Amino acid sequence: MxxxxxxxxxxxxxxxxxxxxxxxxxxxxxxxxxxxxxxxxxxxxxxxxxxxxxAIEPVRAWSRAEVSQALNDGADVISDQLGGETEHDYGNLVVNAALTRLEDPDATFEDVVERNYDESPAQVREWWAW
CATH class of the missing domain: 1.20.5 (Single alpha-helices involved in coiled-coils or other helix-helix interfaces)
Structure with missing residues (x-):
């Protein structure tokens, strides 16, 4: 116009x-x-x-601490039902891997172990070498 x-x-x-x-x-x-x-x-x-x-649902965001707590609680629920130290160790390893990869998506097994354990990756592998 x-x-x-x-x-x-x-x-x-x-x-x-x-x-x-x-x-x-x-x-x-x-x-x-x-x-x-x-x-x-x-x-x-x-x-x-x-x-x-x-009409849009608000997006829910969780802190690292909340994610960590939820993953650890979930691992405990499973290991409590399946029993044994091996299941507990495996659950903790999965939790640590998930939390490590939240911050570093390319983290390897070695990275996870080095950042979360006082033992070497070879020593952690020995936990399941029976």
């Missing part, structure tokens, strides 16, 4: 503007109507977005 405004200036003999004004015609009314329409469209879109956002 195009709007045209004309500027009227009356200049005296020394070149000073003595009177000025805009000859707006219908342009100002058209511009106001167009801007009002745009504003109403924007408010309608904002209302739709707000309504849509209200």
């Amino acid at each position: 195009e709007f045209r405004l004309s500027l009227k200036v009356t200049v005296d003999e020394q070149g000073w503007a003595r009177e000025y004004g805009l000859d707006q015609g219908d342009a100002a009314k058209d511009a106001e109507a167009h801007l009002t329409s745009l504003a109403q469209d924007a408010l309608g879109a904002l209302s739709a977005v707000r309504h849509g956002l209200a």
Whole structure:
């Protein structure tokens, strides 16, 4: 949409503007109507977005400590039911691997053991060498 405004200036003999004004015609009314329409469209879109956002479930985020607690509790539930130190050790190793890979997705078995145990990867492997 195009709007045209004309500027009227009356200049005296020394070149000073003595009177000025805009000859707006219908342009100002058209511009106001167009801007009002745009504003109403924007408010309608904002209302739709707000309504849509209200229907979206909030995202739940867990801290590392909460994830660690949940994983350890889960491992304990399983090892308590399956019994034995081997199951408990295996569950803890899986928990430590998961937590390590949260921070370093490329972590290897060796990385997991080095960051979480006072024993070497070879010694940890020996836990299951029976």
